[in-house]
Amino acid sequence: MGTWGTAIKDSDAFADIYSEFFDLYNKGGQPDIISKKIVDDKWEILEIEEEKNSLWFALALAQWETKSLDPKVLSTVEEIIISDADLKIWLDLGASEQYIKKRKIALEKFLEKIKSDRPKVKPRKREKLKTPIFAIGDCLVFKLTNGNYGGAVVLATDNNPETGYNLVATTRLNQNNKPTLKDFENAEVLICNFGQWKDKVDVTWYMPDLFYKDYADSYEINGNITVELEYEIKNYDGKGYLFKPSWTSGWSMNYSAERQFESELTKPKPSKILTIKQLTKKVKWLKVF
Structure with a gap:
């Protein structure tokens, strides 16, 4: 398991999946093909109880932002949230009551968001040269x-x-x-x-x-x-x-x-x-x- 915060985006697994999706999207990839590639390549995450939900959350958000949300992905995310399956994982990991409450609110807002209609497709970005954020030391x-x-x-x-x-x-x-x-x-x-x-x-x-x-x-x-x-x-x-x-x-x-x-x-x-x-x-x- 990577590091976690209560917000939907605050897990390493989410960040990695979301970043990979848009790396490929910005290079001209089609959302459905990218999604299939990610699931095929990252199948091992789906076998890790603490990380599998983050894959579906990241994929759902990326698809929603590109107006390509797969009904099956939406259904999977909705089931995870409505059943409190994600909260149970947090409880099993020993998260405090305060963390659980914050996570529940974040999950409910996320589901509401991806069930809404996004006005327009997120535009592709030109690939930029990357530089490290910080200096050594x-x-x-x-x-x-x-x-x-x-x-x-x-x-x-x-x-x-x-x-x-x-x-x-x-x-x-x-x-x-x-x-x-x-x-x-x-x-x-x-x-x-x-x-x-x-x-x-x-x-x-x-x-x-x-x-x-x-x-x-x-x-x-x-x-x-x-x-x-x-x-x-x-x-x-x-x-x-x-x-x-x-x-x-x-x-x-x-x-x-x-x-x-x-x-x-x-x-x-x-x-x-x-x-x-x-x-x-x-x-x-x-x-x-």
Whole structure:
């Protein structure tokens, strides 16, 4: 499962499906052919209880925006929402009553939206060259629902104009005051054991596509620290790294942190510890003569 917020778009699975649909649509693809390709290619998501609904929600919204909503997809989404099947998944994952209420409202508004008539088809966009949102070493601050500040550190950039990813490590910062550079340098990396995660290090390559539209208001840069290590985007398995990276277009570091901290109210935090220093500083060995 990727990171989640209560809004329909606030899951990595949704963001990835929605982004892929419009990547193909903007290149001239037909909605029905794109939809079939996505279902065929992403069939494994439909076998993951925590993520399968996000596929149908993303597909339904993309089809609605292109005035091609398949009645079968609409029926599937309607059944998921009316039966409270999605809310049951959240309950099973230990979501709080507050989260459940917010999610229910979001689901009902979403169903109402896609059952309405969209005035016109969303126009295709010209493909633009992509650049990473942030620079290596940028320290990102975000607010948590408890009123505290959380944070993340940018470890790498991908300068391929077709992708433009940033590699970001979410931290365990959770404090009253806005984090200083020293706080970031001394922070632990967020390791997730909520839901189905088992000590998953939260270090992810984030696509730039949806940032300014859906996530820019959630994050601000609060300085920059030195990153001495280099990370390669083609190292899919994280060989030689202290983590295995993930990929997504949903910038949901804040929700990932919130879900983990909420989970720790009823279960132990992961015993594994990883620090920002370990991911940014080269080990300096003393020479023995």
